[in-house]
Amino acid sequence: MADKRATIVIVHGAWVGGWRWRNVADLLRDRGHYVFTPTLTGLGEREHLTSPEVNLSLHARDIANVIKYEGLENVLLVGHSYGGMPISQATELVPEGVIRSILYMDAFLPEDGQSLNDLVPGEPHLPEDPNDYLVPPPRLLLQGFNAHMTPEDRASYEDRRTPQSVHCFTEKARLTGAREKIPQKTYVIATGYKNDTFAPVAQALRKRDDWRVEEMPFTHDLQHVAVTESADMIESAVP
Template sequence: MTAYVLVGGAWLGGWCWKPVARRLREEGHDAYPVTLTGLGERAHLASPEVDLETHITDVVNLIEYEDLHDVVFLGHSYGGIVVTGAADRVPERISRLVYLDTAPLPDGVAVADTYPPEARRYVERQVEERGEGWKWPIPPREALVNFGSLEGLDDTQLELLYSRATPQPFGTFTQPLRLTNPARERLPKLGIVCSFPLDQVRQMIESGNPLFQGLDAPEWRFTALPTGHWPMFSRPADLAAILLDLSSERPVGSKLRAT
């Protein structure tokens, strides 16, 4: 039996993992869809004080208080930086890190630092004009596409996303990630690439960009799940199948393959 801890991206709560978690449990595994402070059913806890460290603590506490070991630890989009920070705190509890259409950030980098200047200005305006200066509501559909491909989402799935999305406390995007434990780097890692080709992953790795430093290490491999940026909605069964394969798979060296 494997314990899966699932961390969604911006604006999402544990609710987004329902079909995936159901499938994992049907196969006899434990699934823990995480709702981070201030999001989903924990929206009443949102405040200007919620930051990246708050969310990292959320996940570390879940792992420790549920006494989880050998965890398959998945982060989607923004959730990837949360997973990276939490794995830095409790690497001995983790068997594998899974990055779903995202990649880990290095020490000292904040999510907002990765945005091009125009995109960052747009987000900051949204925070000021629509978010009382400290939270970022989900952008309108015509703007959301600039932050993640909507491919594979039908009108019903988009309606679900917008009906349950909660504003993201912006401190989670502006606080830099702090990493101190090299044991995290030795954990096996899987990148599930959804919204761009595997060849582009190879190009990013070879570009020398410090944001992608280390993705060519032997602890890494990549697989493709072609769809948009939200596969928990567009291809939940296929996503669950990839995760289920990990429960019986031994860690392997770095490689790129298509699913």
């Protein structure tokens, strides 16, 4: 457990919103931390703002603006799944030293010039209609993603997921090394499912002295299936 009040910004994955992290955020707040779970433009309660202009750069700006306008310092920045893309680029927009720790939870970790579609195995995320810009959320019952949910939970989850601009998945990250200057860097791999997407990331980072790599024996939706354990892991990365 952390022994001091921390400032934590948690960024959700694709097709959802800040609501997806409410239970973990509430637990961290109960423990005395200052927690933000911003919803990225065009998603969740901000779905009415979607447009073809919504892309990775805009989502990175969403995060940087929370930090700027809330006047946050000594930040622990957390990203889950797709959230690893915009938190990576957001490090380029925030003054050096503001983000003291960064935590990727079963998340994409791009290098400069890589898009999410470059990193995802299998079929890229693209619109069903080539004349459209919106990528619908997958509706399949996928092992490791929503197979763990009760029918009621799954219905609520599906009802609140929203299509997402393809440009979030196709825009290349523009990184110049700001992320690497962050003093504490942690990567968490979920090992409770066949994790072909993120296991190679964890394997590569284990060879680096400047990254801490941890495992959680759960499925990808850590914030849903392991609320307390996710809060504990986030606390472990407090700067």
